[in-house]
Amino acid sequence: MRSALFHPRAIVATAFLGALWLTAEPAQAVLVTQLELTGGRVQLDFGFFGPLRGSFEREGLLVMGQYQPLPDIFPPITKGHRTLTLFTSGIQGAPPPSGTVSGSMITVDLTSLFLGISRGDRLRAWNIGGIANGSFDPSTSAFSMSWEHLFRGQPLLSSAVFSLQGTAVLAPIPLPASLVLFASGLVGIGQTIRRRGKGLISPQRMG
Secondary structure: OOOHHHOHHHHHHHHHHHHHHHHOOOOOOEEEEEEEEEEEEEEEEOHHHOEEEEEEOOOEEEEOOOOOOOOOOOOOEEEOOEEEEEEEOOOOOOOOOEEEEEOOEEEEEOOOEEEEEEEOOEEEEEEOOOEEEEEEOOOOOEEEEEEEEEOOOOOOOOEEEEEEEEEEEEOOOOOOHHHHHHHHHHHHHHHHHHHHHHHOOOOOOOO
16 A cells, blocks of 8 residues: 555645745835826925925826836926926936835835926926825825935025826736746646556456
């Protein structure tokens, strides 16, 4: 009689438990490829003159890993004779935007984000970027994040808090190498069991 430890069902059960153990690893950060924006909020701090708050609902697209010239992120906003745009640039040495999601948290490097205000052919730009942190919903991919930017050399404006919301597009999650190796070993075990099963001789009573 074969030992119960080497019964095919026992081997399969052991393999299944091993697979669960291998896949029960801490959640790893997943790269963000782009942010589909639906709106945001800004709070400007003018020091002695107090804060100024405002929100907007405007669709846009922020791509990770590359700079976006104006007005690629949001459609331009025209106020009187001035046009406001957002763009990313490395003119101050900031890297292109990048982001990660870990569980229910999202972190995005937006240090290369600029606000441009144009009037006719003249354009002035201010860096408004920072490291944004916020919440992420794995079931809907919705996010909400904010960051603070400190202005230097501005006579009145001292700081600002920005927030963005929308949907994050994540990079495909590759299978862990340990799981791939385990699956290969599991297939090999199954083939071995089948080969041995074919060579077994059923015990018969001696007459």
